[in-house]
Amino acid sequence: MRGKVAVLAAALVLSGTAGVASATPDVREPVRVATFNASLNRAAEGELLADLSTGDDEQARAVAEVIQRSRPDVLLVNEFDYVEGGAAADAFRRNYLDVPQNGARPVHYPYAYTAPVNTGVPTGHDLNRDGTVDGPDDAHGFGHFPGQYGMLVLSRYPIDTEQVRTFQTFRWKDMPGALLPDDPETPEPGDWYSAEVLRTLRLSSKSHWDVPVQVGRRTVHVLAAHPTPPSFDGPEDRNGTRNHDEIRFWADYVTPGKGRYIYDDDGRRGGLPAGERFVVVGDYNADPFDGDSTDDAARTLLDAPRVHDTRPASAGAVAASLLQGGANGDHRGPARLDTADFSDDQPGNLRVDYVLPSRGMRVTGDGVFWPVPGSRLDHLNAASDHHLVWVDVRP
Template structure:
């Protein structure tokens, strides 16, 4: 197993203790480039408009815990460390994850193995569009659980496309298109478990629906984990599920019933983070509340969807929640909103 990266940065300003209210956020930032090291290059230049706009948006919202998805990672964490230099986060965590990781198999069955489509999930290099955590709370590194190597077929009740993958495919194909992590951070003297993930888009496949089925199982994983149905047992409360499910409960492609089931789980709170607009971004024919949409994609298909979530466990008290769309400058457009939830201190 690849060892994770945990960085404790020495900042120029003294570390300020987190207030009683904790802001937990996720953002599909889409800071990705076409080759390894290119995002690091752009960050180090110091003048990349997309990087600067992303950093400014994070500073404006100032979450205490921030999970970024769609962020290029590297084995030693240099890209994340460089990005965080302009921000106030003394604790960083990432692992390269599964996107772009070679499988040695022809997973799209086009007769040409070794293409980006044949990786664990689409990617030109390992860690492309990956997942990173920035935190003002200490990360309990020794207690982290990483489920990213779990084979898809080993998930209880795996919804594999019948007859599509052969046995050698299934010997290597992982459930996680990017990552599934249980990351405890220390808050008010006790662990708060961050159940973090980013799922594959339930499109770009064929009638076998391999991406749709995998997307559904990536979200169903959390229900199984909470049930204690996995060998690792269940997470200790309190916890927060956060990340990009690529799955709207009411609109768009994918197994919407699976997202509905997670949102209705009595062990979770859906804070319903909303933006202060709605009708002006609504897509004709959609039934979901447009104020809750977190992604602004091409109209009319797929249109705007709710795919990014921060879901605290019951027992935590939600003080406030919302969506923050990054305006950017000029041609810089962020297609996802930053989703944030403020939690009260644990009694």
């Protein structure tokens, strides 16, 4: 219950304008659902709140302009440092989103959801075997302080905070057939982590959230996560295997009969009931064809029977791939689907950010906000190394 208490406190702070009826959009219109890894993370605890409290942070202004020009109705922001009570989220809305940026119209989100994540939370174990137990690599999720690289859901529609499910404490070993990392120096499979470590080590490097959003009479479950990058490890591939299973978690959760093993932070078991509408959102750090992830990590989710991959694209990604060259020239995946602008040498630009609605919801449009280099909005490409991805649906 400790996570829910923090969430309720944040909801009370963040929903001060939720009672204004005119803030809720017309439910007859398509609902734009988006994800954006905004890179609003900072090196020290409290630094993000300080930056967002001024109204003149250049990166936050650029991030806000991207959001204002894309105008999603429901948005997941990845890499937004968690601050207890929701103060950082409130400051971002008040000082940036509610203020016109570079001529863009303000966008108002009367509803928000944020909660603790696993980054920076100590495990007490030497997870990377460097001889210490207190480094950022030894936390349940890589982080220099608890809450770094957190998540934030913003919505123009009401969020049913009482029915939110969080899976922050779900243990990796409790996933049947977990792809546990292997110590290449020993003959035993999947033995990089000892039994003692696995008794406590969590699956989510940040968290997995099921956030129900009320769109008229319909409930749409916003399934938010941010799996670890499948790199920054060694031949044991501890991050690659974890990335795979963090992605697989949602595939099992939305597939009838496959999520029975899942339990949330309140002890409730099971996956999403059949027939429920959902949209999977987030930076999943896995491209279906290229990059360092395990071969089937992204496909595990994209090929799930209830998931609809609309393949959002942009002309800006194609232009960037051609201009930057490097590893992009050897990619198997189409450049138009890229969502992140990474190093030209390795791995190149990749498709790692996803908005995946459930089958049965009508899709009326989609895209990636990646302005063509040299165009009027080109300056917004520097807001983050990721680009906002959106899909319009009719629940």
